[in-house]
Amino acid sequence: MSAVPPVRTVLIDDHPALRAGVRAVLEQTGRIEVVAEASDGERGVEICQRLEPNVVLLDMEMPGMDGIAVAERLRELAVPTRVLAYSAYDDAAYVTAMLQAGAAGYVTKDKPMSLVAEAVEAVARGEGRWFVSITPPNPVDIPISDRELDVVRLMARGRDNNEIADELGISPNTVRNHVSAAYEKLGVSSWRQAVAWAWEHGLV
Structure with a gap:
């Protein structure tokens, strides 16, 4: 080898x-x-x-x-x-x-x-x-569900959909559904924009 x-x-x-x-x-x-x-x-x-x-x-x-x-x-x-x-x-x-x-x-x-x-x-x-550690904001300012937030946090840590699915004990298809819902609620259209939102709000 x-x-x-x-x-x-x-x-x-x-x-x-x-x-x-x-x-x-x-x-x-x-x-x-x-x-x-x-x-x-x-x-x-x-x-x-x-x-x-x-x-x-x-x-x-x-x-x-x-x-x-x-x-x-x-x-x-x-x-x-x-x-x-x-x-x-x-x-x-x-x-x-x-x-x-x-x-x-x-x-x-x-x-x-x-x-x-x-x-x-x-x-x-x-x-x-x-x-990096940043102080989190007041939870009432977060417009997505707890599970959607879990997904976005893992995205921000470099995980792909399959890795997120394994870590959360859900299917990759469910991960994709959470991602789509998070995008719509946050008003973003890409992974990078969603992760930037997470960093801006101190959620990672």
Whole structure:
């Protein structure tokens, strides 16, 4: 059996010491290879265009082009690299903006580095990873049923319909019905819009 290739990763952060620490921990796993680093968004976009890494670990706050702008630019350029936001902030506005910009995950800098490595590998596999805690709103503000909310929360955690069905003990067809009902009640038309709503309301 051939060996699984390492997750090719680019780091974009304006703090050299932080990049060095993150790089060391990621590469110690033996499953992640940091192929390049950048200290600003413009350079990071250029590197991702050229190298097309599996994942870019992207700081939110940088001079010039910030993380949201970088994620949006990579999506516009159709660069096949999954974005994992790496931020000091867990504000709902940041999380929602990154989700809408096409990010596959969001992890805050206070989390253990082992969790960051886990998130990099998960995002490379196509799974969502959103390690953020936001204060939930008053339940009366939630226009969907408890079960529909369960489904949307699991969607926001990167689960597909079959995984949601398994976790909730219902059929995939029932999951689809809950998704359709949630879309109608929330006034949205896509997975991304529904998950953005969940983040905006602190429900994940």
